[in-house]
Amino acid sequence: MISQLSWKIGGQQGEGVESTDRIFSTALNRLGYYLYGYRHFSSRIKGGHTNNKIRISTKPIRAISDDLDILVAFDQESIDLNAKELRVGGVVVADAKFNPTIPEGIDARLFSVPITAMAEELGTSLMKNMVASGASWALLGLPLEVFNKAVEEEFGRKGAAIVEKNIEAVKRGAEFVLEQAGGPLDEFKLDAADGKQKLFMIGNEAIGLGSIAAGCRLMAAYPITPASEIMEYLIKKLPKFGGTVVQTEDEIAAVTMAIGANYAGVRTMTASAGPGLSLMMEAIGLAGMTETPLVIVNTQRGGPSTGLPTKQEQSDLNAMVYGTHGEIPKIVIAPASIEDCFYDTIESFNLAEQYQVPVILMTDLQLSLGKQSCEPLDYNKIEIKRGKLVQNVPALEGHDLFKRYELTEDGVSPRVLPGEKGGLHHVTGVEHDEVGRPSENAVNRQNMMDKRLNKLNDMYIRDAIRVDAPHETPDLLIIGMGSTGGTIDEARTLLSLGGISTNHITIRQIHPFPTKLLLPYLQKAKQVIVIENNATAQLASQIKMHAGFAEKIESLLKYDGNPFLPSDVHKACKELSLDGNVQRV
Amino acid sequence: MATFKEFRNNVKPNWCPGCGDFSIQAAIQRAAANVGLEPENLAVISGIGCSGRISGYINAYGFHGIHGRVLPIAQGVKLANREMTVIASGGDGDGFAIGMGHTVHAIRRNLNVTYIVMDNQIYGLTKGQTSPRSAEGFKTKSTPEGSIESTLSPLEIALSAGATFVAQSFSSDLKQLTSLIEQGIKHEGFSLINVFSPCVTFNKINTYDWFKENIVNLEQFPDYDPTNRVLAMNKIMETNGMLTGLIYQNTTRKSYEDLVTGFKQEGLAKQDIMITPDQFDKLVAEFK
Structure with missing residues (x-):
């Protein structure tokens, strides 16, 4: 019995690698295993080698493994590229169609399964992923009915006939390989999991969920890898909470729309990656200067320029810390786990309002897209703190304006929302006085700079x-x-x-x-x-x-x-x- | 009900004496009063340039943003609180050069925002460079031999982009301008009002007298039908874009806010943001 193993599926992009991975891991999650996924993909829709790797364990895991136990391959390229990861005695389940071979020097066991042929017998080669995953599931000796349940969920909306065919494909793959192997492989027999189903999600989904919990009701964003899943999640969910997502014409529109909406009182975020972050820089300065709360998620990918858009990197740190002209207060938070993605998102919205500053939540591609088990998320930890947001302020006399930028002890000034009768004030990215009117007075300038920059003195987030x-x-x-x-x-x-x-x-x-x-x-x-x-x-x-x-x-x-x-x-x-x-x- | 005086504040504009922008400011203040607004229910969002200062000269909620981005900021305000009346304003450089992308997409999006462009065909605050609205051959500091780029027609672009309200006016015609701004505010959707606003310091060609001579007021055509898009496009072309009045209005298309699924009439900013345990459990359950 073993406590963990690694499984990988490889093929051409668009060949069903993603869906196979999804069904396989959903079924494992049902059994209560801890999972950690890694997607290797290219910036294209179809074609090109892609592979998904899942690490399966009876204990919490937060990393990919060096080695690999089982490789499911739809083509020889997948074997050639990934065989070196196989541990001694590892297994390759491959489509008999391409006469698979194990490269020289690799000590692995090959199961050549007529994956495409079986799928075609059932009517369509599309089902080859079901044959393949059924075969590899069977080798692990895991209960087939759990797998079939996951298949049902994946294809349920396409009708009972499709579900049945897919389940049949799984069965044929399983039966074929079990006959070849003489039953499930003992060396891959996993200890039973605790049976408690975990949450299973990607970081971007945890951020999306966190933002709803935080009271974010608007998102303005432009599609980009690897950030788009946040937007896609919120497009589905925000209407249920009265909000919406606007897909803007570019990232500059996204961030400035978010600034406008935050100014008017709705917790609003935008999310992007390197190139989009670069475009947002001037507006981040505007948020800093006008003390408008703002939450930006930056899902780092390989830079510079278009760089490696689908690959892991953590190279935007300098851009996030320094990237805007002039000097503003700004908070940059780096969640370090899937649970952090959820809780830090909530904290980001709170900090943005408490300190009236832009907050950048920086993930990296692996954290944003790696699907993994997540500990239970606690509703009772959700707190909404809006800082010095004031309501029902006294009426103004004559031409008086509300002191939106009042010089205070902690540098944070009371904030009112448009619509408030006694709250009229001006907001500008030009240096301004306490009511927001442009001012070039030298004393005022220094006071305002100090006010803004001292706001974050001794500010520490949870687990800084x-x-x-x-x-x-x-x-x-x-x-x-x-x-x-x-x-x-x-x-x-x-x-x-x-x-x-x-x-x-x-x-x-x-x-x-x-x-x-x-x-x-x-x-x-x-x-x-x-x-x-x-x-x-x-x-x-x-x-x-x-x-x-x-x-x-x-x-x-x-x-x-x-x-x-x-x-x-x-x-x-x-x-x-x-x-x-x-x-x- | 507020009078136009209540939309005034005690700030002296830093525009040059004789600048067309003064009248546009007055027209906005009058229109706001005429449609029955209170200062706290109006947000004036402005861009950067001479014209961008306008948000500081009107007694209302004012947001002076960054160059070219007035429209996304204004749309953000409207989405957050649709009960506010949102006026966006800026110059021709702000809206038709650096911000042109946003202008076209704001038109397509059709949020209920009134966009007033103070069009002086020149860059004034940077002391006299060419603008997309400058005529071909127009000599400026940046085009000493005369501009060799064609002049942009924002009205044609607006119509092609699916605008639901397109108007043009002249800062000297306070009556027409005020009326058009009122109509723009009342229009359920995005309204573009381009206003000729002469720059007395840097534009010695497109002067008050020049506009008076060249403008074609649509009032001259009693049969003109502003609901006819083809006619509107023809008229713009026939007059070389020099017409004033309500050029086109489509009242059948719903505003963006009305098309968003589940978007309430009550401003989003006023709604409760804490989710219930039940809502939370349902969201979490999807990841099991």
Whole structure:
């Protein structure tokens, strides 16, 4: 019996890889297993190799694995590209149609199944994904009725006949492979899961759900990979809550529409990725200057320019922290788990209103699109805090205006919404006085700059840094952000087996940088390694700039478009600990 | 009910003496009073340029945004609170150069926003460069040999983009302008009102006298039917875009707000935002 295994399906884009993965993982989720998915895809609709990998475990997992137990291949290319991941004794289930072969030097067992032929017998080659997934499911010895239930849900709306045919396809695939193998494979027999069905979603869905819980009722956005799922989710859900999504003509319209709507009192967000974020920069400055709450989700992908639009990267950090002209207060939050995506979205909307600043919620492609098990989400933790939003203010005298930018102790001024009789005031991106009228007065300028920039002094989000520090003075302090945490933790288990002690800090508040919180841990660590998916060590630079310790901070960088594997992190940390150097992955 | 004086504030505009924008400001204030608005129910959103300052000169909720983005901001305000009357305004550079993309799409979207363009055919605040509305051959600091690009016709573009309300006026004709703004505010959908607003400092060609000579008032054509789109397009072309009055109106197309599924009449900003445990459980259950 084993506690975890990895399964992958590969083929040409548009060949049913996605739907097979969806049904397979839904069925596993029903059985209560923890799942973590990874999509390898290209920026095109049809054609091109694509594969989806799922890690299945009886315990919580938050990382992809180095190796692979079962590969389902619709073509030889899928075998050739992925066979090297197979562990010794791994299994390939492939379509007999292309006379599959296992590349030399790979010790794996091949089950050649007439996948296309069986599907065609049932009427359409479209059903080959059902034959293939049925075969691989059967090898695991998992109950077929659970799988069939998932098939029913996937195809139910297409009618009973289609469901039946698909179930028949699953059955034929299963029977064929079981005969070849002489029954389910013992080495892949998974321990029973706890039977408790988990939530199973992608980060973008958790953000969408979080935004509804946060009271977001409008979204203005322009489609882009890997952000569009947030918009797609809200397009389905917001009308039920009185709201709507506007697909704008570009990202500049999206962000400025969101600013207008937030100004008028509706929690509104926009979401994009690198190129869209670049287009929003001027407007982010407007939100900062006019102290208009704003939530922007940036789902990072490979840059620069169009870059690697469907690949993992964490290279927008500098753009998010610094990218707008002039100086404004701004909050940048990096959720580090699927649960964070939900709770941090709610917090982002609260902070945006409490501090009247733009908040950027930054994910990365793996966090946004990797489908994974999610711990139960707690309704009781949903809190809506609107800061100094005031209502029913006293009437104004003569030509008086409401002091929307009143100089206050904490820099945050009372905010009224348009429509309020006593609240008339002016809003402008030009430097302005307390009622919002343009002013070039030097004293006013300094007061207003200080007011805005001091708002975020000593502001810390929930778990601004997430600390796992079992050692007082560890050999290594590993620092990361975003989706890399699970991978780092798996590597730490391996490192500890090799006698290397590690602490792990996930930086979740990227800006303003939580220097004070981080300092004590940097001081005590013998060496520090900062792990990030970019080429210029942007997070490490923030740490060195704010906290110092440049002499003991090393970086592990990966910018080939793929997420870190536990082995990448393990190898680099081991080398650093033993030799004091790190090689690029 | 508020009078037009209540839409005035005590800020002295920084426009040049004689600028056409003064009359447009007065027309907005009069129209707002004439349709029965109170200052707190009007939001004036403006762009960047001389004209963009207008949101600070009207006693109402004012938002002075960034260059070219007046329309998305205005549409955001309207979506958030459809009970507010939203006037967007800016110059021809703001709306027809940097912001042209937004103008076309705001027209298509047809939210109930009144867009008043203060068209002076020049860039004034940056001290005299060519605009998309400048005539061919027009000499400016940026076109010392005369403009070699063709002049943009916003009225034709608006009609082609599916506009439901297209009007044009002249800042000297306060009566017509006020009436058109009133009609624009009352129109259920997006209204474009392009207003010739002479720049007395940098445009020595398109002067008050020049407009008076060249303008064709639609009142001259008692049979003109502003519900006929083909006729409207012809008239714009026949007059080389120099006509004033209500050029086209389509009252049959519903506004965007009325077409959004489940969108209530009550402003979204006024609605409760906390979801119930039951609603939350239903949303979460979809991920099981």
